[in-house]
Amino acid sequence: MDLMTTYAPAEASERTGLSLDTLRYYERLGLFGPVRRTTTGRRVYSDHDMAWVGLLVCLRNAGLGISDLQRLMGRLRDRSGGPTGVVELLEEHRSRLHGEIAKMNLALGVLDDKIAHYRGEAGQSKK
Protein backbone atom coordinates (compact mmCIF):
# COMPACT_ATOMS: atom_id res chain seq x y z
CA MET A 1 0.00 0.00 0.00
CA ASP A 2 1.57 3.14 1.11
CA LEU A 3 5.20 3.03 0.54
CA MET A 4 5.88 5.48 3.27
CA THR A 5 9.16 6.49 4.63
CA THR A 6 10.23 5.08 7.92
CA TYR A 7 12.84 6.16 10.38
CA ALA A 8 15.16 4.34 12.67
CA PRO A 9 15.28 5.62 16.24
CA ALA A 10 18.48 7.53 15.64
CA GLU A 11 17.06 9.32 12.67
CA ALA A 12 13.79 10.03 14.38
CA SER A 13 15.75 11.55 17.21
CA GLU A 14 17.73 13.68 14.84
CA ARG A 15 14.72 14.88 12.93
CA THR A 16 12.59 15.72 15.92
CA GLY A 17 15.36 17.13 18.00
CA LEU A 18 14.35 14.90 20.87
CA SER A 19 16.65 12.40 22.48
CA LEU A 20 16.02 8.70 22.10
CA ASP A 21 15.11 8.65 25.73
CA THR A 22 12.62 11.43 25.37
CA LEU A 23 11.07 9.81 22.34
CA ARG A 24 10.62 6.60 24.27
CA TYR A 25 9.42 8.56 27.25
CA TYR A 26 6.71 10.30 25.25
CA GLU A 27 5.65 7.05 23.73
CA ARG A 28 5.48 5.39 27.11
CA LEU A 29 3.25 8.18 28.34
CA GLY A 30 0.99 7.59 25.40
CA LEU A 31 1.65 10.95 23.81
CA PHE A 32 1.94 9.24 20.49
CA GLY A 33 2.28 5.84 18.93
CA PRO A 34 2.26 2.98 19.52
CA VAL A 35 5.25 2.90 17.24
CA ARG A 36 5.62 -0.06 14.94
CA ARG A 37 8.35 -2.55 15.72
CA THR A 38 10.50 -4.94 13.80
CA THR A 39 10.10 -8.59 14.65
CA THR A 40 12.95 -8.21 17.07
CA GLY A 41 11.38 -5.30 18.84
CA ARG A 42 13.16 -2.33 17.36
CA ARG A 43 11.13 0.79 16.76
CA VAL A 44 10.27 1.94 13.29
CA TYR A 45 8.91 5.44 13.20
CA SER A 46 6.53 6.45 10.43
CA ASP A 47 5.91 9.82 8.87
CA HIS A 48 2.75 9.91 10.82
CA ASP A 49 4.66 9.40 14.04
CA MET A 50 7.04 12.12 13.05
CA ALA A 51 4.28 14.60 12.36
CA TRP A 52 2.66 13.79 15.64
CA VAL A 53 5.89 14.26 17.52
CA GLY A 54 6.39 17.51 15.65
CA LEU A 55 3.13 18.74 17.04
CA LEU A 56 4.12 17.59 20.49
CA VAL A 57 7.37 19.48 20.33
CA CYS A 58 5.56 22.54 19.17
CA LEU A 59 3.06 22.40 21.96
CA ARG A 60 5.75 21.77 24.52
CA ASN A 61 7.52 24.85 23.21
CA ALA A 62 4.30 26.69 23.61
CA GLY A 63 4.40 25.84 27.25
CA LEU A 64 1.94 22.99 27.59
CA GLY A 65 2.85 20.48 30.24
CA ILE A 66 2.98 16.76 29.74
CA SER A 67 -0.39 16.30 31.34
CA ASP A 68 -1.93 18.84 28.98
CA LEU A 69 -0.52 16.89 26.12
CA GLN A 70 -1.87 13.67 27.49
CA ARG A 71 -5.34 15.07 27.69
CA LEU A 72 -5.08 16.68 24.30
CA MET A 73 -3.61 13.68 22.56
CA GLY A 74 -6.12 11.43 24.18
CA ARG A 75 -8.88 13.51 22.72
CA LEU A 76 -7.35 13.77 19.31
CA ARG A 77 -6.90 10.03 19.33
CA ASP A 78 -10.45 8.89 19.71
CA ARG A 79 -12.42 11.54 18.02
CA SER A 80 -15.14 9.02 17.49
CA GLY A 81 -17.16 9.99 20.51
CA GLY A 82 -18.65 13.20 19.27
CA PRO A 83 -17.74 16.50 20.88
CA THR A 84 -14.46 15.82 22.60
CA GLY A 85 -13.50 19.38 23.24
CA VAL A 86 -10.27 19.36 21.34
CA VAL A 87 -10.86 22.81 19.98
CA GLU A 88 -11.84 24.10 23.37
CA LEU A 89 -8.71 22.70 24.89
CA LEU A 90 -6.54 24.28 22.25
CA GLU A 91 -8.30 27.58 22.48
CA GLU A 92 -8.04 27.53 26.19
CA HIS A 93 -4.34 27.13 25.93
CA ARG A 94 -4.24 29.69 23.22
CA SER A 95 -5.54 32.31 25.58
CA ARG A 96 -3.23 31.11 28.30
CA LEU A 97 -0.46 31.60 25.82
CA HIS A 98 -1.62 35.11 25.13
CA GLY A 99 -1.53 35.76 28.82
CA GLU A 100 1.99 34.43 29.04
CA ILE A 101 3.11 36.63 26.23
CA ALA A 102 1.54 39.62 27.88
CA LYS A 103 3.29 38.77 31.12
CA MET A 104 6.57 38.45 29.32
CA ASN A 105 6.13 41.74 27.61
CA LEU A 106 5.43 43.26 30.96
CA ALA A 107 8.52 41.74 32.44
CA LEU A 108 10.37 42.98 29.43
CA GLY A 109 9.21 46.47 30.25
CA VAL A 110 10.43 46.17 33.81
CA LEU A 111 13.70 44.82 32.53
CA ASP A 112 14.04 47.79 30.21
CA ASP A 113 13.34 50.12 33.09
CA LYS A 114 15.95 48.42 35.18
CA ILE A 115 18.47 48.55 32.39
CA ALA A 116 17.81 52.24 31.91
CA HIS A 117 18.00 52.73 35.63
CA TYR A 118 21.25 50.95 36.19
CA ARG A 119 22.83 52.38 33.13
CA GLY A 120 21.76 55.91 33.94
CA GLU A 121 22.78 55.79 37.54
CA ALA A 122 26.52 55.83 38.02
CA GLY A 123 27.70 53.89 41.00
CA GLN A 124 25.72 54.68 44.09
CA SER A 125 22.22 54.00 45.13
CA LYS A 126 20.87 53.36 48.59
CA LYS A 127 18.14 55.49 49.92
Add this chain to the structure above:
Amino acid sequence: MDLMTTYAPAEASERTGLSLDTLRYYERLGLFGPVRRTTTGRRVYSDHDMAWVGLLVCLRNAGLGISDLQRLMGRLRDRSGGPTGVVELLEEHRSRLHGEIAKMNLALGVLDDKIAHYRGEAGQSKK
Protein backbone atom coordinates in the same frame (compact mmCIF):
# COMPACT_ATOMS: atom_id res chain seq x y z
CA MET B 1 14.84 58.64 59.00
CA ASP B 2 13.98 55.35 60.47
CA LEU B 3 10.35 55.96 60.12
CA MET B 4 10.10 53.29 57.57
CA THR B 5 7.41 50.77 57.51
CA THR B 6 8.20 47.26 58.47
CA TYR B 7 6.37 44.04 57.81
CA ALA B 8 5.86 40.89 59.74
CA PRO B 9 6.45 37.68 57.80
CA ALA B 10 2.76 37.11 57.25
CA GLU B 11 2.28 40.55 55.80
CA ALA B 12 5.38 40.31 53.67
CA SER B 13 4.05 37.09 52.30
CA GLU B 14 0.71 38.62 51.54
CA ARG B 15 2.19 41.66 49.87
CA THR B 16 4.69 39.84 47.72
CA GLY B 17 2.46 36.95 46.89
CA LEU B 18 5.16 34.55 47.96
CA SER B 19 4.72 31.96 50.65
CA LEU B 20 6.58 32.27 53.92
CA ASP B 21 8.60 29.30 52.86
CA THR B 22 9.53 30.83 49.57
CA LEU B 23 10.47 34.08 51.21
CA ARG B 24 12.77 32.24 53.57
CA TYR B 25 14.02 30.14 50.71
CA TYR B 26 14.98 33.16 48.65
CA GLU B 27 16.65 34.73 51.62
CA ARG B 28 18.59 31.57 52.33
CA LEU B 29 19.82 31.55 48.76
CA GLY B 30 21.01 35.08 49.20
CA LEU B 31 18.59 36.57 46.70
CA PHE B 32 17.88 39.34 49.12
CA GLY B 33 18.41 40.34 52.69
CA PRO B 34 19.72 39.61 55.17
CA VAL B 35 16.44 40.51 56.73
CA ARG B 36 16.51 42.23 60.10
CA ARG B 37 15.41 40.24 63.10
CA THR B 38 13.85 40.95 66.41
CA THR B 39 15.92 40.03 69.46
CA THR B 40 14.10 36.75 69.50
CA GLY B 41 14.92 35.95 65.94
CA ARG B 42 11.75 36.84 64.10
CA ARG B 43 12.07 38.43 60.72
CA VAL B 44 11.20 42.06 60.16
CA TYR B 45 10.97 42.96 56.51
CA SER B 46 11.68 46.52 55.43
CA ASP B 47 10.36 48.47 52.47
CA HIS B 48 13.71 47.92 50.90
CA ASP B 49 13.34 44.19 51.29
CA MET B 50 9.90 44.36 49.81
CA ALA B 51 11.05 46.27 46.78
CA TRP B 52 13.86 43.84 46.26
CA VAL B 53 11.54 40.90 46.48
CA GLY B 54 9.21 42.67 44.09
CA LEU B 55 11.98 42.78 41.55
CA LEU B 56 12.74 39.15 42.16
CA VAL B 57 9.16 38.16 41.54
CA CYS B 58 9.11 40.18 38.39
CA LEU B 59 12.25 38.60 37.06
CA ARG B 60 11.04 35.14 37.96
CA ASN B 61 7.86 35.89 36.04
CA ALA B 62 10.04 36.92 33.18
CA GLY B 63 11.49 33.46 33.21
CA LEU B 64 14.84 33.90 34.91
CA GLY B 65 15.95 30.93 36.94
CA ILE B 66 17.15 31.05 40.49
CA SER B 67 20.76 30.87 39.43
CA ASP B 68 20.26 33.84 37.11
CA LEU B 69 18.86 35.76 40.00
CA GLN B 70 21.75 34.79 42.18
CA ARG B 71 24.22 36.08 39.68
CA LEU B 72 22.23 39.19 39.04
CA MET B 73 21.58 39.98 42.65
CA GLY B 74 25.18 39.34 43.50
CA ARG B 75 26.19 41.93 40.98
CA LEU B 76 23.62 44.45 42.01
CA ARG B 77 24.71 43.98 45.57
CA ASP B 78 28.32 45.02 45.32
CA ARG B 79 28.30 47.57 42.59
CA SER B 80 31.43 48.98 44.07
CA GLY B 81 33.78 47.10 41.81
CA GLY B 82 33.23 49.04 38.63
CA PRO B 83 31.72 47.39 35.59
CA THR B 84 29.94 44.39 36.92
CA GLY B 85 27.93 43.59 33.86
CA VAL B 86 24.53 44.06 35.38
CA VAL B 87 23.21 45.75 32.30
CA GLU B 88 24.70 43.11 30.08
CA LEU B 89 23.08 40.40 32.09
CA LEU B 90 19.71 42.06 31.91
CA GLU B 91 20.00 42.76 28.24
CA GLU B 92 21.04 39.24 27.60
CA HIS B 93 17.94 38.01 29.26
CA ARG B 94 15.94 40.63 27.50
CA SER B 95 16.83 39.14 24.16
CA ARG B 96 16.23 35.66 25.47
CA LEU B 97 12.82 36.88 26.44
CA HIS B 98 12.23 38.22 22.96
CA GLY B 99 13.13 34.84 21.62
CA GLU B 100 10.69 33.17 23.95
CA ILE B 101 7.93 35.49 22.89
CA ALA B 102 8.68 34.80 19.27
CA LYS B 103 8.59 31.09 19.93
CA MET B 104 5.29 31.43 21.69
CA ASN B 105 3.80 33.42 18.88
CA LEU B 106 4.92 30.74 16.55
CA ALA B 107 3.35 28.06 18.66
CA LEU B 108 0.27 30.20 18.77
CA GLY B 109 0.16 30.14 15.02
CA VAL B 110 0.43 26.39 14.96
CA LEU B 111 -2.27 26.20 17.55
CA ASP B 112 -4.50 28.39 15.44
CA ASP B 113 -3.87 26.18 12.48
CA LYS B 114 -4.74 23.14 14.47
CA ILE B 115 -7.87 24.73 15.77
CA ALA B 116 -8.93 25.68 12.28
CA HIS B 117 -8.04 22.23 11.11
CA TYR B 118 -9.94 20.32 13.73
CA ARG B 119 -12.86 22.65 13.60
CA GLY B 120 -13.11 22.40 9.87
CA GLU B 121 -12.67 18.68 9.64
CA ALA B 122 -14.46 17.41 12.68
CA GLY B 123 -18.09 18.37 12.87
CA GLN B 124 -18.04 19.93 9.47
CA SER B 125 -18.14 23.61 8.88
CA LYS B 126 -18.79 25.62 11.92
CA LYS B 127 -18.20 29.27 11.69
Add this chain to the structure above:
DNA sequence: CTGTGTCCTGGAGTGCGCTCCAGGTCAACT
Protein backbone atom coordinates in the same frame (compact mmCIF):
# COMPACT_ATOMS: atom_id res chain seq x y z
C1' DC C 1 -0.98 31.70 83.64
C1' DT C 2 -2.62 29.50 79.70
C1' DG C 3 -4.17 28.79 75.37
C1' DT C 4 -3.85 29.82 70.54
C1' DG C 5 -1.35 31.71 66.97
C1' DT C 6 2.82 33.09 64.51
C1' DC C 7 7.25 32.19 63.68
C1' DC C 8 11.84 29.74 63.94
C1' DT C 9 15.24 25.90 62.06
C1' DG C 10 17.12 22.12 59.32
C1' DG C 11 16.01 18.77 56.56
C1' DA C 12 13.00 15.71 54.00
C1' DG C 13 9.54 15.37 50.36
C1' DT C 14 7.19 16.65 45.89
C1' DG C 15 6.22 17.15 40.95
C1' DC C 16 7.98 17.83 36.62
C1' DG C 17 10.51 16.48 32.69
C1' DC C 18 13.62 14.39 31.41
C1' DT C 19 18.35 11.66 31.53
C1' DC C 20 21.25 7.95 32.69
C1' DC C 21 22.35 3.22 33.64
C1' DA C 22 22.89 -1.89 33.76
C1' DG C 23 22.40 -5.71 31.48
C1' DG C 24 20.90 -7.71 27.55
C1' DT C 25 19.55 -8.68 22.28
C1' DC C 26 20.34 -7.97 17.60
C1' DA C 27 22.43 -5.96 13.16
C1' DA C 28 26.28 -5.09 10.29
C1' DC C 29 30.79 -5.05 8.96
C1' DT C 30 35.51 -7.28 8.45
Add this chain to the structure above:
DNA sequence: AGTTGACCTGGAGCGCACTCCAGGACACAG
Protein backbone atom coordinates in the same frame (compact mmCIF):
# COMPACT_ATOMS: atom_id res chain seq x y z
C1' DA D 1 33.41 -15.78 13.82
C1' DG D 2 34.36 -11.68 16.10
C1' DT D 3 33.66 -7.02 17.10
C1' DT D 4 31.44 -2.95 17.11
C1' DG D 5 27.47 -0.31 17.70
C1' DA D 6 22.53 0.72 17.67
C1' DC D 7 18.78 -0.53 20.27
C1' DC D 8 15.84 -2.74 23.96
C1' DT D 9 13.75 -2.67 29.04
C1' DG D 10 12.70 -1.22 33.72
C1' DG D 11 14.05 1.51 37.00
C1' DA D 12 17.05 4.82 39.35
C1' DG D 13 18.77 9.50 39.44
C1' DC D 14 18.85 14.46 38.65
C1' DG D 15 18.06 19.58 38.74
C1' DC D 16 14.81 22.89 39.67
C1' DA D 17 11.85 25.44 42.56
C1' DC D 18 9.52 25.01 45.85
C1' DT D 19 6.64 22.94 49.85
C1' DC D 20 5.95 20.50 53.96
C1' DC D 21 7.09 18.89 58.46
C1' DA D 22 8.67 18.05 63.28
C1' DG D 23 9.90 20.06 67.19
C1' DG D 24 10.58 24.15 69.66
C1' DA D 25 10.25 29.23 70.98
C1' DC D 26 7.98 33.71 71.53
C1' DA D 27 3.47 36.83 71.38
C1' DC D 28 -0.36 38.24 73.29
C1' DA D 29 -5.42 38.12 74.52
C1' DG D 30 -8.32 36.58 78.23
